[in-house]
Amino acid sequence: MSELINAKGLACPEPVVLTKKALDSHDEVTIVVDNEAARENIKRLAASSGCMVDMTEEAGGVFRMHLMKQQDKQTGKDTASGCLCPEDMPISAHGPTVFVFTSNVMGYGNDGLGTVLMKAFIHTALDLDKKPDIMVFYNTGVKLAASDSDVIDDLKALQEKGVKMLICGTCVNFFDLTGKIGAGNISNMYDIAGTLTTAGRIVKP
Amino acid sequence: MKADQNYCVALFDSVSHVMKAEKILKNADIPHKLIPVPRSISSDCGVCLRFLPEQKDAVIEALESNIDISEIRELLL
Numbered sequence: 001m002s003e004l005i006n007a008k009g010l011a012c013p014e015p016v017v018l019t020k021k022a023l024d025s026h027d028e029v030t031i032v033v034d035n036e037a038a039r040e041n042i043k044r045l046a047a048s049s050g051c052m053v054d055m056t057e058e059a060g061g062v063f064r065m066h067l068m069k070q071q072d073k074q075t076g077k078d079t080a081s082g083c084l085c086p087e088d089m090p091i092s093a094h095g096p097t098v099f100v101f102t103s104n105v106m107g108y109g110n111d112g113l114g115t116v117l118m119k120a121f122i123h124t125a126l127d128l129d130k131k132p133d134i135m136v137f138y139n140t141g142v143k144l145a146a147s148d149s150d151v152i153d154d155l156k157a158l159q160e161k162g163v164k165m166l167i168c169g170t171c172v173n174f175f176d177l178t179g180k181i182g183a184g185n186i187s188n189m190y191d192i193a194g195t196l197t198t199a200g201r202i203v204k205p
Numbered sequence: 206m207k208a209d210q211n212y213c214v215a216l217f218d219s220v221s222h223v224m225k226a227e228k229i230l231k232n233a234d235i236p237h238k239l240i241p242v243p244r245s246i247s248s249d250c251g252v253c254l255r256f257l258p259e260q261k262d263a264v265i266e267a268l269e270s271n272i273d274i275s276e277i278r279e280l281l282l
Binding site for chain 1: 220223224238239240241251252
């Protein structure tokens, strides 16, 4: 069974998505695209899903690509990652996603503004599709985890959703917050350094 | 935090108004929370103050003589 897709005028990753869908139910797919990014992305999709590609260039930068599934070459890989558009980039690395809070404000320049931004960031983290696996707090970042912090409810909610939190004990001591931490576990430099070096991704707001 | 709680949000023209309003509500002991403006509402400044519907009058009273609130909206979940 063959399927013909006209993907002219469609921006990445649409052509790849359409092709991938069509390959789910057809052994042969012909797709017509009009840009090089789509052409390259479909080539990659073909390679990763074990398809042969016949390509012909038509007038006006239009490419007609014919993909045929190879029976003995089922890779079983998730081929959505064939596209290299930013919005479709796979979460690359192995290892946990770690959010690092090196300070109680977000960004440099104006601390009042930074405080507002940090509150908004932590609240938004609750709604992220890809939540952090671990959150690390050090230096003034530990103030965020204090039981009277403005973001403590959000941190508790994140913790309930399974996010692990490491709070730098040295910093808690320094800021006189011993016994006043409302979320996470008091931790040490061994755990913090280990977590940072084995992270798949580090996000620093 | 109850998941099915309805809230109101107060929107302002600028971040500095949000910061000033936050300070006033804090001093007046009116429970509130600074959150990003929900995607369904458009606002230039990006952050707003959320509070319980029953605090609406208290919020308006505390803020109206000090700051222009650009809008108060109910968030329906």
